[in-house]
Structure formats: structure tokens, C-alpha cells
Amino acid sequence: MKKTKYFIISSLALFLFSSCSDSFLEEDYTEAGYIIIDDNAIKTKQDLAKSIRGLYSTLASTSGFGGDYLNYQELTADLAFVSQRNSGYFVGTNGGTHITVDGGAGGPIWNTFYNTIANANFILSYQGKIEDVSDPDLPALDILFTHAKVIRAFNYLSLLTLFSPNYGEGDQSLGVPYTTTYDINAKLPRESVDKVINNVIADLENSLTIGISYLGNNNSFNTDAVKLLLARAYLYKKDYAKAQQYSEEVLAGGDLLSRTGVATFFSTENSETSSEVLFQLEYSKLDPSTQDFGQYWGTGGESTGYKQNFMARNFWSKFTGDARSSSWYGNTAAVQAYPDQVKPIDVRKFINAYRDVILLRRTEAIFIKAECQYHANPVTAFATLRSWIRTYRAPAYNQNLTGTAVLDEILNQKGFEFFMEGLRFSDLKRNNKAIVKYQTAENGQPLTTIPVGDRRFIWPIPYSEMQLNPNIKQAPGY
Template sequence: MKKVLKQFKIKETVFALGLLTLVCVSSCKKFTDLNPKSALSESSAFSTPANIELAMVGVYNTATVGSYNGGAGRGYPFGAASIIQAEMRGEDMVNLASFYQITYESTITSSTANNINMWSNLYALINQCNVVIDGVTEAAAKGTIPTSVANKYAAESRFLRALAFHELVIDFCRPYVDGNGNKPGVPYRTVGVNSVDKVQDQLKVPRGTVAEDYAQILADLDFAEENLPANTAGAGFTRATKGAAIAFKTRVKLHMNDFAGVITEGAKLGTSAPAGPFTSPISNYTLTASPDGPFVSYKNNSESIFSIENGPASNGDVNGALPNMFGPAANALNGQVGRNLVATSPNLYNAAFWINNDSRRTLLQIQQTTVGAKYYFNYKYREPATSSDYAPIIRYAEVLLNVAEAYSRTAALDTRALNLLNAVRNRAVPVASQYTIANFTNQNALTQAILNERRIEFAGEGRRWPDITRLSQDPTFQVAGGGVPAKILVTALNGSGSNWDVINRPVTLAAKGALPYSDFHYIWPIPQDELNANPVIAQNPGY
């Protein structure tokens, strides 16, 4: 794939084959870019099986790199930008520089770069998915490719479309759990924009409701499950598969509090076994023996279900690549450097639920070695020289914990929930520290342990804000009254590193106060360019 990306200069083009992109960025006042660079005609793009494959590769590359204000990529929509933005909206990492301060302190406006570029790049990806769906449908009708092959490409595109729309809903909408999805959603565009008349049609797609968006997300994933293979030869888990569609449904249904649905989908991937070790009958997903397995061997491991591929020829560059953005400026393990932008929060590092001898403290955290700034950093991404670390979208560990939570929510002290939790946790903790059912006094205590485990296991993978917002209406498990949690400011950190202390476990003052759920800053504003172009779309209240 990397050779293909380099050959067609995808980093410098709007689309691998120049297909029209539905974008709306501040540097381009038009809703749609009708002049793509280095373009082949659309008729050429879908004229041969080889070109169709290249078109599909181009869609994946847009998911990887994206653009920043219409220029070079910075990890939108599914690279470092989206992952760190989701972490910065939560409290388990601390912003050390100005790079993410607007997101971190919830001061975003309808004209700031963060929300503009997330919106525009997600819709650019969606439009490319739609163009491919239309193109392969026509190619099958002409006999260029078999219908089964066209359906596979359409299924890949619909999987990516569902992924993009779920990200949009999480960022720009009130969660499904607030009113069963009756709040305003985002425009669910399903038509590929490749002509002026289609542009005008798509400008008139209304927001609809969050529930309507979720229904279409699930319809896309159902189609993907039905038409995708269990494995994609030569692409591993960087191409959509049947298992990825099912795994993603467990996440979507968890956001809907559809716990029975989570359990049903998870069972397809082996989570209904009476006890571990758990192995999926589809694609043989299983946890790696060590918790760092998916990151040390990010190109080939048994746990990753779907990841976004990065490499020397295709990545978000130092302004948007995972290892550069997450890493410390100096460390003692390999001498490679990051940018000191975000540190693991000392309040997470010192949390009582994260035991001292959990191996993830040493395998997946690293201390800055610079004198006077010995903070701890996430160490899941560790190739800043090439920016090659894959962006993890969903792992088997998440499927297990999704189903564990679903079981724990529907039955009192369910041992099935405990077994799934322990499958993830026990590979990192010694036998003496492993849970038994006797550790929990009631159902809520077990659910809380699963939620705590998610904070440790998925630190640095962009799962914190999605968990905060889906729990926002839960009186038992919501964070900060259901709003944006309070934040530690860099000025409160002791540069010697003494804040990170699992012996005394100090609590560092969160100088930035929590934001209530009722505050309009809880969700992001729709970019002004979209509002200017779309006559039927309304801004989120307060902006």
C-alpha cells in the first residue's frame, strides 16, 4: 500500500484519483473543491479493477492524513489530531503547551481550527466513501468488476462512513443517551458529490436527529458485516473486515445503552464463552500475552481489529503524527524524541484503582529524562523518526470490556462480566492482585471497576471523551455532573516529577474548573463555512 501511496502522491492530492471532495475549511470559502490536483477523470478511476483498488486506497489515505486548513495533513480525521483531541476533552492527560489549549479548556468557537478541520476532514472522507460506492455500483453494472467485488468495496466505504459519522456525532452533538437520540444530529450525506448539481442537493441535507444518525450508522455497519471478508489478504487489520464491523457495533450500541445489543454483537466475536482465554471465531482475534503487544508489534498482532495505517510516505507529519505528538522530548529507552505536548495526568497515574505493580506502568508509560521536567508520558507510539505507528481504532480488548460492561449493567455481580474484565486486566497484574467476585460488594462496584479499567487500558487511544459523554446522563457513573471534567493546568505541575508518586499518591489541583453539561461549550460548534453554505442547517445553541 505504501508504494501505491507514494506513486500517486496521495499526500499532495485531495484524493488519490482526484475524485471530488466535500470539504468546508476556512482557507477555502467554497463548500466543495471542484478543482482537485493531479486528477484522473472519474470515468478512468472506475474503468479498471486496478484503478478501483487505487480509489479505495485513496479513501483510506484520507482517513490517515487529512488536511489542515486545506494544506498539509495533521492527523485529521483519524490520526494524532482526533485521538489527542478526544484525550484533551477529558482529564486523564495534561496539556503542556499551547497546541491543544483551546480544546483542553473548552474555548473553541465556530471559527477555530480544531472543529473546522475535524468537520471538513470527516466530511471529505464521507464524500470519498460515497463517490466510491456510486462508482463501484456503476462499474458492476457495466461488468467491469463482479457484483460481489463491488459490494466489498461498498462495504469498506460504508464501514469508514459509519466510523466518520460516529466521530461527528460524538464531537458536534449531544449524546444519544440524552433523550434517546432526540437532539439535533449531523447531516447524514450518502450521495457522492462530483458535479455542481449534486453539490446543491447536498447543501440542503438537514441535521436530522442523533437517533436517525445512529440508525444509519448501524445500517452501514450491518451492510459491512454482511459483505466484508473475515480477512483482507496483504492488508491485515488496516482494511475493513467483517470482524471490524461487528466490533464497532459493540461500541455504537454501548453509546446507545443497548446492552443486550452489545452482548449479541460481542458473542459473534467469542465473548459469550464461559471463561477465558477468549478467542473470536471470526478472524481469530485474541488478546496479546503482554499489554504492550498491539503497540510493539503494531503491524502484526492478534489483538488489533482495525487500525489506520501510517508510514514514512503517509502520515500526519510532526504536527499530527502519533509518536511525535504523544512523546517526551527525551527518554532513556531509545533516545528518540517527541514534542512534550501532552503528559499522562498525575491524577490518573496516582489513582487508587491503578495498582503499583501493573505492568502497564512500565511497558506503556515513560518518564521524561530532561532535568526539571520529569513528567510521565504515554508510550504506546514510539517511532517518531518515521511516524509509522498505526492509529488504533478498535482492539479486541475493547470488545471484551464493552461486553463486560453490558453484562455488569444487566445482571447483579455477573461472573461473565468479571471474566471478561479479568481477561484484559490479568495480563498486566500479578496473581495476588487479580479480582475475584468477592472483591465487589454490589453490581455498581463491578461496573465501576470496568470503567476504571478502560481508563488505564485505553489511555492515549482517544477513548476518554467518548466514555465521558456516553456516561453523561448516568447518575452513578457520570463524570463532573455529566459535564466536561476539571483540568490540571501545567502551572500546577511540579517539574521534578514528584506529582507522579504511587507511594504517597498525591492529588494535583485541577485549576481549570469543570464545565457543566448544560454549558453550550460541552459540544463543538458547526463551522461557520458550513452554516454559510447550508441553508437548512442550524448552529448548536450558544455559539
């Protein structure tokens, strides 16, 4: 009897790696759904290349990096503002009630990331089974397979930041289930945090040895993107020397976004040629209705949508004289019309409905470097941060901070720079900072406070996984 497998393709189309080739690097959009394939589905290098493109498409799911992961990194943290005029979506984040076992925000993210991991493992099961025939339009097989490993590592690293304790803290047996084998029937237990992060690092470092730069487009992973992921991974592991090493290699690889470039950075579609952008999801050829962010965040973008999520005013007001204050955010007439007693601040990163969704930017390396330096010498860390601020964002910046105030400023500047880019909750969690929302209730008190050590810093395993998998252990307190 012939065995069949189901290779799950995202509801979004396959992504464009390059717009100037006849090969698999050209546009190739495929209908959504389940593609039934047998054990010999990937027979040639061309089949493998097409499968890698399909794997990239899974990253754009609105339950993953194309939506929920970025949404909830921001909404779970302290800087976001959900207006009284809303659709009902995301309102639970005002009280932290979205972090639940049954029906919580974590379920779709968990399922989406493990779907991508399963697809990556399926592709990798063909290593050693395909002939590496010469093709001028395709790289070596090892390079193609490396893309699957990097995508898998990216998903595992992101799962750790939500569903596991910080490295070296709490119960270290509560990593996430980890496998490199395709088996849809597996009932996997959690692996240790150490095992998961070490395997993530090994896959990423191996990709640099094999090579991943052939595709040469920031709609796929490249050398600098992988190095930034390694800087993130080593920062998570508290190996500050290695994290700083990789961050400095990223900084040496190209120019940072300039102060004059801030104004048009999110409003134009030229990011494929930007040195600042290391990896992004290609949306410029897709229906804007598939883009989740412009419908909820800010008042710009496409005309449809709920337009309910913003930045808190009392955080934004810290950044007077900053190039970002009126370019990426704004005290616009549109937000003044909202019914909230304290008006929100508009978010203008999604005013172009066709804008690619940026997941990795070179400037992040500055903040990783500064955070690493902080643990050795806060004075050095602040010198790094202040130099960047004065050169690239606010020439008149005149703060002079010491001690723990340096880390707070690193995190605040990073929060302002990367608002809605998928980092804030993870940054606060990693540094054991309480979440005290800037948005306030009518009595002037923070709308939500999540103290350090609260169970909500480790998201629960979703109800569906607990029901189907008898081998997995729930997070404490749920």
C-alpha cells in the same frame, strides 16, 4: 460540456493492503493533491480498487484519525496533561477553550470527516455502472463497494460522538447531516440522531452479509473490525443486548493481548500479524514527520517535536503492579526535568516513529461487554472486568466493587488501556460523567471541570459550515 469532479486524495500516501501481491493489494503510493477526474473516471474494477485504496488514505489525515480526533478525545477529557513547557498548541484544552465555533478544534475534524464521506459517496455512485469481470486478484464488486460504506459509517459514527447529544437524551433532532449521495453543492440540515445511527448500523450489518474479509489485512476493515464497530454503535444506541452480542463475537474471533505481550506491543512493528489489532493506519513506510502523535506525546519517538503532552500522575498512580504502568507509561528521568510542579507521566505508545496508528483493538470488546453487563447486573460486569485484569494486566488486583463504582472502574481501566486511542471523551459523555481533569493548578484544584449538561459535551458546528449552510442548526449554547 464535459463535467469534471475533484476526487480529493489525502496528503498522506495511499495505503498498503498487502505486501505480497502484484495486484492493487501491493504498495502503491500516490502524490498528494487534487486529482481531476470526469464522470467516467471509475471505468473498471481495477479503477474501483485503486479508488478504495485512496479512500483509506483519507482516514490518515492529521486533522482526522491520524491526529486531531485522537488528540482531542484525550485532551478534552480528564486524563491528559499539557506541560507548562509547550509549543502553544493544545494549551486551550487546559481550560476547555478549544471547543468554540470560530477557530475551534472541531472545524478541521468536521471538514476532514465530511471530505471522506463525500469521497465514499462519489465512489458509491458507480454502483451498477461497472462490469464485474473476473479477476483472480480482486474480490467481487459488491465487496469493494462495501469498504466504502464501512468507511463512511465509521466517519458518521465518530461525528455523532462529538457533534450530537447522546442517543435518547436532549434534542434528538441534533444529529449530524447525513447523505449517501455525492453532491458537493448540497446544503444539508441535521438529521435526527436515530436516523444517523440506524443508517450506520445498517451499512455495517450489510457489510457482514456481503462480506468484507477478502482483503485479509488489518490495514483495511475486516469482519472482526466491523463487528467491533457494531458493538460501539449499539452501545451508543443503548441497545446493550446487541452491543454485548457483537462484543462477544469479537472476543471469540481471536486472542487478546497478553500480559507478557504488553511490554513490546507499541514498540515493535509486527502489529499486522497481531490478533489484538483489528484495524490500523499504515505508517510504517511513510516519513515519520507525517505522524502527529510522536511529536507531541511523551518524550520518546523521533528526535524532533514539542514533547509536551503526557498522562496525569495522580491517575497513573492508581495502577501499581500493572503491566501497562511501566511499559506504555513511565515515571522517566525525562519528565522529571519538566518545570511543572507536579510532574507528568511519560507516554510511551509512540516511541517508535514508524509505528502504525491503531484505531481498533480486540480488547475493547471486553470493556463494551462489561459496560453492557453493568446496566443489567453490576456484579456480573465486575466479574468480567476483574477476570480480565487479573489474567491480562495485573495478577494481584484485589478490588471488590459494587454499584456505580463498578462503572467508574470499567471506565478507568478502559481509560488506562486505551489512552490516546480515541475513546475517553466519548466514553465519559455517553455515561454522563463530568470531566474533572486530574491535572491540577498550583492551588491543587482540577485545572478544568466540565459538569454534566455543559454545552461543551456537544461540540458546535464550525463557523465555516454555519456561514455556507443556511439549513443547519447550531448546537445549543453557542
